[in-house]
Amino acid sequence: MTNPDPTLPKRISIGWLACGGMALGALLVPLAVAVDRFGCALRQFVITALSIVPGGAIGFIIAYWIGCRRA
Numbered sequence: 878m879t880n881p882d883p884t885l886p887k888r889i890s891i892g893w894l895a896c897g898g899m900a901l902g903a904l905l906v907p908l909a910v911a912v913d914r915f916g917c918a919l920r921q922f923v924i925t926a927l928s929i930v931p932g933g934a935i936g937f938i939i940a941y942w943i944g945c946r947r948a
Contacts, residue, residue: 891944895937902936903929 907925 898940906932
């Protein structure tokens with residue numbers, strides 16, 4: 878009997894990891910901001926909506942940094 882060569886699991890590329898981190902950051906940061914009560918529903922909506930872009934940027938930077946360390 879012959880043993881097949883072991884195949885290594887495919888690693889996730891840095892691009893996919895960074896995009897996933899950006900999406901995760903864009904989802905989690907507004908949820909964390911929405912927990913606080915701001916008194917006015919419109920103010921809470923605006924702050925939550927404005928936190929999507931910084932959350933995505935933070936998630937991208939962290940995921941890219943982790944991806945570069947793995948490589």
